[in-house]
Amino acid sequence: MAENVIEVRGLGKRYRIGERERYVALRDVLTRAFAAPFRRDGKRRQRDYLWALRDVNLGIRQGEVVGLIGRNGSGKTTLLKVLSRITRPTTGYAEVRGRVGSLLEVGTGFHPELTGRENIYLSGAILGMSKKEINERFDAIVAFSGVERFLDTPLKHFSSGMQMRLAFAVAAHLDPEILLVDEVLAVGDLEFQKKCLGKMEDISHSSRTIVFVSHQMNQIRRLCRRVLWLDGGQIRMEGSAAEVIGAYEAAMMTPPQGGEHSGAPQVFRSWEFAGKANILKDGLRETTLSFVICPEKPIRGGHFGMHIYNDTNVLVASWGFDEVSVEAGLGQLRVTLPYLPLQPGTYAIVCSLFDGGNSFTGGNVLEVWNAAPLLTVDTLPLTHQLDEWAGIFNIPAELTVCAHAGVAQGAREPNVQARGDAAVTDMACGPEIARRE
């Protein structure tokens, strides 16, 4: 029976504006105290405060992996800080069952003058491990970090990459029932990020509860079943990863350029995948997009354009059809594609319809339509695990290793892992392989 291990009711956190940026000097306080009798507005006004969290309610069950998304300043980190007791709430309460480990930063408590060995103990103790636990896991930590040879060297002589690896090795062997992770995976080199992600996947398969903040949507998709979207300190939406991330990306997306309305009566009415609403579930099969149109007059020798933009406004693909003739009244334009292998996410479709030619042959623009709703691609990510290497297309790949030119050995992915990427589950064929070798 899974029960709530984190229970949050009416949680609010108020900051004084500027409190974090600037410290107060005693002499300022004294000056103000002397000046106070001469000032009119003795009381602090409400607008001097900022609610970083406001009336947050949520329950997280044991074993759940929950993603927290939202733009900067939406209260994600503040929520983690309240749950990990770093700061106290202003209103409401949170109840936590079990040992909490929080990972808000990599290398918490490291000291440059101490050796690698000493730092393992220090950082482990600060993150909440007992000396006995550290002793038990010491060898595993060292093996994971890969810095055996430098164990008795002061940390200041480590490269930043080595420090990072050691830090993550300690953190990864923290074994709490509830793990709170801020965007720590965003730092460090690719190798390190991949290792972190692999370890996170391992952890998420155990019965431990994870709350995970990230801006990398594919990471969230990969790790989390449930996602919370924080906006202005409140939960704006919660639900399945595809649903919430789709809505979030749609809200973050600015409409692509060129979507200007011609003032003419609307021709485009709606669109859908043949019978499947606006969500693409499989990008590797044939798929048909149907656009419902209703032109007032018949179109002769016209042009139909369909453009797909991703959430960063990059034109992903675009098609143009000339010599289009349509009768007046309700009808459909159907575009059939043999496959549409897009990365999971939210996309904007822009459609244009011309009468009597295209834009080069003096056609008349009937409408440029920002298709609504947006296109949601809800498929499993198949390419590189890191968002920045995932690319635009989502295509499965296999690797074959050949001993000599033309002699296939039939080796597949597992052999690639033998190079030392043991922490990575499904090895991707990203450009980074070429780069590293």
Add this chain to the structure above:
Amino acid sequence: MSTASAAIEAKVAAKPPVLRIEPPGRWGEIPLRELWDYRELLYFFVWRDIKIRYKQTAIGAVWAILQPFMTMIVFTLFFGKLAHIPSGGLPYPIFYYAALLPWTYFSGALQGATNTIVDNQRLITKVYFPRLTLPLTDVLSGLVDFCVSFLMFVAMMVYYNIRPTATVLWLPVFLLLAMLTALGVGLWLSALNAMYRDVRYVLPFVVQFWMFASPVAYPSSLLPEKWHWLYGLNPMAGVIEGFRWSLTGRGDPPGRLLMISSGVVVVVLLGGVAFFQKMETNVADVV
């Protein structure tokens, strides 16, 4: 039947305890239980402090001796040989070093404790632990320097051929009083320092002033008898006279001074803990 209910009970007992995170109350709580749970972390903090102190400075332990020793020489020359301050028959070096032992420890621990919240602000904003462990660390790690400089004192006692008497058994009491004074005042100042960052700059002046308000450079017997109770309000007065008395066995036991000082320390310490805990609830937001 009874075994089944016992099994259920066992299951309920095995459930992890619920931790309730709430807005801070009006008064800070004193988390003695929690402090005990985090004793290993306290140990690691003390260990870190000592490691770093003795690793960074090339002269290492020598520094721990040099500081009180040089001060002792200056005091011996100016207050002793030139100003002829009465030392109760003790050689001036012994008279001054016995006082500088607790004073050097106290001023070091106090300065460390005052700055500890600000110095560890990165840690404080990234991970939770009872913040009380930080000033406690400074009070405990200072003891290592104290021990090192104490060895020097033992050597001086041998040199001047002064035999300790049974009064030396009282020494731990006075040392404990010095620790509690440093902790009590350190708690106040570190909380203030976290809130008002210029406390750091006022501190050296406070320490210097305090030294001259304590019987380091002179014996408290110089003061008129009727003001002695007032003098005892400075807990370090009791500590320093206590050190001189217990280490050398000369002079009168500072009984009344010790009583008043102890009372003051208890008040300062309890107030300090409450004030510190009040500050702790939002320290991660202000540092």
